[in-house]
Amino acid sequence: MSSLPIINIAPWLPQNTDNTAREAISKALHAACLEFGFFYLDISEYVDPAVADELATLARQFFALPQEEKDKISLSNQDHARGYQRLKENVTNGKADNHEGLDFYRPVENPDKSRPLWGENQFPSIPDFKDKYEAWVEKMKALGLIVMEAMALGLGMTPEEWLELRSQVDDSFWVMRAIGYPPLPNDSDGFSCGAHKDYGCLTFLYADPTPSALQVFLRQTGGSVVPDAAGLPAEQGAEEGIWINADPLPGCVVCNIGEMWEIWTNGLYKSTLHRVVHRSSNYRVSVPFFFEPNFDARVKPLAAANRIQGTTGTVPDKQPVVYGEFLMAKVGNNFTGGKGRYDD
Ligand SMILES: O=C(O)CCC(=O)C(=O)O
Ligand SMILES: [Fe+2]
Numbered sequence: 001m002s003s004l005p006i007i008n009i010a011p012w013l014p015q016n017t018d019n020t021a022r023e024a025i026s027k028a029l030h031a032a033c034l035e036f037g038f039f040y041l042d043i044s045e046y047v048d049p050a051v052a053d054e055l056a057t058l059a060r061q062f063f064a065l066p067q068e069e070k071d072k073i074s075l076s077n078q079d080h081a082r083g084y085q086r087l088k089e090n091v092t093n094g095k096a097d098n099h100e101g102l103d104f105y106r107p108v109e110n111p112d113k114s115r116p117l118w119g120e121n122q123f124p125s126i127p128d129f130k131d132k133y134e135a136w137v138e139k140m141k142a143l144g145l146i147v148m149e150a151m152a153l154g155l156g157m158t159p160e161e162w163l164e165l166r167s168q169v170d171d172s173f174w175v176m177r178a179i180g181y182p183p184l185p186n187d188s189d190g191f192s193c194g195a196h197k198d199y200g201c202l203t204f205l206y207a208d209p210t211p212s213a214l215q216v217f218l219r220q221t222g223g224s225v226v227p228d229a230a231g232l233p234a235e236q237g238a239e240e241g242i243w244i245n246a247d248p249l250p251g252c253v254v255c256n257i258g259e260m261w262e263i264w265t266n267g268l269y270k271s272t273l274h275r276v277v278h279r280s281s282n283y284r285v286s287v288p289f290f291f292e293p294n295f296d297a298r299v300k301p302l303a304a305a306n307r308i309q310g311t312t313g314t315v316p317d318k319q320p321v322v323y324g325e326f327l328m329a330k331v332g333n334n335f336t337g338g339k340g341r342y343d344d
Contacts, residue, residue: 004246004254008042009143012150023153030154030269035162035264037257037272038216040137041147041204044251048138052206054132056285059178062124063100063283068099072219079119081105081331087182092194093158097298099192099276102178102245106295116328137176140204144172144291147202155265155305158284165264168297169201173324174290179215180260181284184335194277198258199330200292200323205254207286208277214254214286215243217273239273245273259326263318266301266309295324 007028011021032039053112062070067086075083082105088096104121113119121227143344148169152162181192192213209212219241246254261269278284309315 003218003244004040005039006040006042006249006252007032007083008045009150009193009213009232010042010045013046021119022150024110026150026153026154029151033151033154033257033261033269036216036218037231037261037270038246038274039255040234040252041255042249042251043143043204046143047250051132051136051139052287054069054128055136055178055206055287056208057091058126058129058132059102059180059285059287060283061126061179062102062129062284063180065124073102073122075103075122075157078113078122079115079117082119083122086145086190090180090193092123092191095190097194098188098190098278099179101180104137104176106173106175115329133176136287137174140176140289141174143204144174144202147291152304155169155304156190156307157302161302161304165302167295169291169306171294172201172297173222173327175200175292177287178288179286179288181276181278181279181286183283184279186279191275192278195273195275197273198256198290199260199271199326200258200290201260202211202254203254203258203288204291205256205288207248207254207284208284210280210284211247212245212280212283213275213276213278213284214246214331215275216246216256217241217275217292218244219270221270243275258292260291260299260321260323263299263321264302265305266318268308268317292327293323295327296325297327299323 005024005028009025011018012024022311024197070084073084075081075085077083085101086105087100088098090097090099090101107121108118111118111120119262149162152165155188157165184192190263219239223238256274259271262271299319301317
């Protein structure tokens with residue numbers, strides 16, 4: 001059992017126009033982001049859950065291929081970001097993660113694989129794979145804008161303020177991943193995926209039904225400091241709280257906010273640590289979609305957040321970032337030290 005809220009996005013779908021219902025959802029999003037930074041988003045009225053299942057099945061087919069087949073679309077053929085990444089190639093907090101992955105990013109004009117992040121996506125030659133994944137990307141991009149608008153209202157933004165925020169996310173530099181997790185060996189002191197915060201805007205995670213794999217760190221004053229936090233940035237490692245399971249729920253994606261929301265809200269909303277510890281005997285598959293700001297978006301504290309904070313005292317403004325520069329700094333390590341995307 002977990003205590004993360006379940007929020008149904010249905011009232012915000014274009015065909016539904018009941019403003020009272022929309023406001024209630026926006027309030028629920030605001031409360032969830034203040035308290036957890038994580039929630040279940042019920043999208044069963046938006047997509048047929050069978051479509052998400054198909055993505056997991058396709059990913060499973062790919063990961064089941066012989067190693068040399070998978071290596072044919074290795075990220076080292078490209079910009080070291082787009083493509084297949086072997087088991088344990090990703091490193092978080094100094095430890096190899098017990099997963100393999102396949103990453104796709106927003107296509108770029110004039111691709112150049114010698115430039116970080118600027119190469120071309122590589123799709124497996126499994127029938128339907130490319131079409132089904134591209135269709136999901138389109139669905140999730142549209143969902144990103146819907147959730148952002150609902151959150152803007154929850155934060156008390158005016159329609160004009162929303163339009164300005166919308167212009168920062170309307171050409172999202174999105175990332176789509178398929179991740180394959182063999183069981184973590186019992187004697188391993190590592191993680192399937194080490195504790196990290198997502199660095200962008202909104203993550204929509206669909207995972208197969210495997211329970212007790214994804215864990216979310218609930219901040220609780222008086223709880224113990226982050227266990228197993230070795231290697232985390234000090235201010236994160238010093239947070240107090242407990243780990244809870246965020247098991248998949250039918251019809252829902254697990255949604256969490258990334259570090260860009262911390263900046264937009266000047267720390268009012270916190271991006272939350274999570275990790276994967278998969279010790280059951282099956283091969284687990286998850287397919288997160290990362291809805292991110294535009295590459296050139298200048299992300300800075302929003303006036304609406306300052307209005308809320310103004311009532312509780314003065315909070316120093318967080319430093320603005322240009323999303324693309326922030327992203328390059330995050331993944332830049334991949335290209336030099338062979339470090340992974342979750343490393344700070
Ligand atoms: O596989 C999961 O459940 C979570 C993956 C994750 O946190 C990520 O890719 O950022
Ligand atoms: Fe994550």
